[in-house]
Amino acid sequence: MTIDDIIDFVEGLGDVLTLRPAPGDGSPEISWGDSFFYYSPDRVVPTTTQPFATIVTKNYPGDESSRLDRAGAFRVNVHAGKDAFIEATGHAPREQGPSGVDAGAPDTVIAHPLYGSAAWLAVIDPGAHTDAVIRELLWQAHALARSRYELRQANTP
Template identity: 40%
Template sequence: MSQTKWIGTDTVHSHITTQLEGVIPKDAWGETSYFYNPGRVFDRGTYFATIKEKNGDNDKASGLDRDGVWRLNMGVSKGAYFELFGPPPPRPGKGGIVDGDWDFTALDTLTPHPIYGWMSWVAVLNPSLATWATCQELLADAHGRAKVTFEKRVKQKR
């Protein structure tokens, strides 16, 4: 019988902050948010990933109130999103979740983000070692997308 090897939040945090350049982490609202912001040009920079460890007021779809359950969220490019899920779902109504047949409570399963899937955000609860390899590719994509957006913002600021 094989045992699943799980990745913890420390591994994800370490990867994002040491393997991806120009990243600034910020802790707030039960999550750690990651911004591309080399040189701290902006107050926050460009948002591209989060680690969420508890339910929020408007985000209970993943059941993060379960012991040890956490979610990695990544703002990937439209192309990466489309390859995984096809076209993004419509924006949900206030307080709602995106429409689709995804189980947002399933561990180790890539899904659209329950609220921000319409903006090409993807999510995974408690990724396994096997899923982590895909997550690293998606984090690189999200980081690249953030870098492009950041550079546009820098040009506008001048």
């Protein structure tokens, strides 16, 4: 899977706002080249919620274990919920610490190196082994984001 394959898939889920920070748009330089996916039928960046998935193309400070400094490497991060997290990892989200899992292993679903305790999953350079899994996780994350959006709308006076 390429970054464009993932973006096309996520945008095809419907009502997705994709942010792709770039030079000159006012976004922080560290985010340039990355992608952030929000459920947003009105096409407005939500101020009360995080993206349901992201694609990062470089190491962020404190998050070097994925080794995204390799040419062409990228990581898909997905917040598909606790049940999906448990199914993918075999354990409940827990405080980060040594897990024995190589955070830079390609084409492997892992607990996010920094946000696994919040039930975020990650895949470095998704390929044949994780193609179907990452699509299912993205679908689940989108469905959860849609549910949260609808609940907020129902509770707004």
